[in-house]
Amino acid sequence: MDRESPCRSQIYSCKSAVHCLKWYSKKTLSNTHKITHSLALLLQITAVTTAISRIRLLGAISANSRRNFLMSKHKIVDSGKGEPQSKKTAGHWSQGLYAAVSDESLHVYSDDDLVIIKDKYPKAKYHYLVLPKVKIANLKALDKSHIPLLTKMYDRAADLTKDCSVKKFRYGYHAIPSMGLLHLHAISQDFNSPSLKTKKHWNSFTTDYFVDSHKLIEMLKSHGKVNDMSHHSKLLSEDLRCHVCKTTIKNMPTLKTHIQTCFKDS
């Protein structure tokens, strides 16, 4: 466990509270004082124990995400009054996946290493997110040691989607994700969904902005890290192009109609 995590420090404070109780009873305090102090300490222990058991509900999620959980519980914000809210602040929209993975009712699949949930705003008939249970904030945090985990994430996603009514799927990462917490997209290639609305949506799943899981794993094998892809942002404003026949299409409504007939799942 992380040495600095609130979880660990709370266990320490719990232990020290017990220690204090023993210490107090040996001291020559009046009986009334002893009882008052002991009761106060017992209340403290109960509160700490409750906090720890709530944190344990978060399962195998790391000390860092427990810290975020505590921050949100205690409404800790790191932005000053009148300042825009920091992206890393608990409660900011970009941290929404932390709450999603913590909610077991959203799990479509879960094991010791990963969780699979449905994408809340699916951009196709089938759209899942695969998240590791150990907190990995972003692609930059990845190194060679993560290859077995990333391979497993792909394997489980492929396994989950093999019985879907649409057979063509892609499994990959956005080059520049908006949401914190590493997540693999598993998305069917029909792109038939009301939540697919904008050019940015389309280009994020159909240009090189979408980095196949295999490609990402190859990057880690060959370079030991994920290549810098900050220049990929320009791909989001490219002209709309059908992912099947590659013709350019003038706008989103036309594209959505076009792919309904152009995409064939065989």
Next chain:
DNA sequence: GTTCTAGAAC
């Protein structure tokens, strides 16, 4: 006049 996109949101 209607459809569609792009940018602000404290």
Next chain:
DNA sequence: GTTCTAGAAC
């Protein structure tokens, strides 16, 4: 990431 809407494009 989404929602909302002003104004560009048709």
